[in-house]
Amino acid sequence: MFTLGPALLFCPADRPDRFAGALQKSDAVILDLEDAVLPAAKAKARENIVAADVDPARVIVRVNAPDTRDFIKDLEALSRTSFRTVMVAKSEDPSAFDAFDATYSLIALCETARGVHRSGDIAVHQRTTALMWGAEDLVASLGGMSSRFADGTYRDVARFARAQVLVAAGAQGKTAIDAVHLDIDDLDGLAAEAADAVASGFGATACIHPKQVEAIREAYRPDxxxxxxxxxxxxxxxxxxxxxxxxxxxxxxxxxxxxxxxxxxx
Known part of the structure; x- marks a missing residue:
């Protein structure tokens, strides 16, 4: 069962100086070994995860996609830690989750066309406790250019993926996590998006900057x-x-x- 949230803050795993602060400012921190870390820094980022002195109950580690060499290295590093809540980037095939033993709880990040298409199967896996969707990687996997219109609202394909992942999670009694709002200064847009998320049934929203945390908390907090x-x-x-x-x-x-x-x- 996924109990973290509502504001989940990404933090690059190659910046250990930010770990404690990110955790203090959010409901849970996502230590990122994937997109936020350059290839040359991934080995050091893994060592930072191993050495991290933060509460494992409020930490999620995002690992690289299962079809990459980095995924195996990430799992080896995780085995040397107390962190057991893992976000699997670019989840597409639920059989890849069998690489994790029963001590792990997985957040499937459905952020490609194949991942969104198979979100129902992914939600069924016994290790899956939550599903999250991602907009930009999804559109890129389709050969598109942008998930949003100029006014900041999502294009139909992104709205479809968002709903698909939400319904897939709900059908299995799993938590759905809404995608990040990339425009850090657009707090009004974030607030509206988070309000829609909680009204629609999402259990949490991810974010990329501490200033976004309170807008998310306020949206999820009932008046x-x-x-x-x-x-x-x-x-x-x-x-x-x-x-x-x-x-x-x-x-x-x-x-x-x-x-x-x-x-x-x-």
Missing amino acids: PAAVEWARAVLVAADAERGVFRFEGRMVDEPVLRHARAVLGRA
Whole structure:
């Protein structure tokens, strides 16, 4: 079960000076051995992971794609650590997850056309606890140029992939993690995107800069009125049988599940 979030902050694994600060400023840190690290620095980044003195319960390590040589080296380094929550970059084939033993919990990063297409199969794997999607690698895998329009909104292909991964995760009772907002200074856009994420059913949102953390937290944090409503409707449900009317609205089990979700984020 994935319990981290809602704000997951990426941190390059070749910058150990940032590890503790990133963890302090976020709900969990993603120590990145993949895209954030140049090929020449990957060996040192792995040693940094091994030497890291941070709480393993709040650390995710992103490893390289399973079809790369770096993946095997990443697994060897991980075996020398206490880190057991791993994000697998460019997840496409769930059989690749068999490389991890039962002590690991995996976040499948579905960020290619094949990965999004197979997200349902990936979500079924017993090691998978969460699915995340990625926009830019997805569009690149399709031969495209950009995941967003000039106004910052996602193109249809990105919106499709986002929904596909969310539904695949939900169908298996796994957590879905929303993609990063690359425009660091666009906090209004990030806030709107994060608000849509929580309303749609995502359990967390990844980010690339500490200044983005609070916007994500605020979006996932229910307002006091929503919390008050959730508590009241659940109390009312205890005295009812089946569908009932509450504050002018029909209430059935899906509405009660929504109320429980609100309290779960409170």
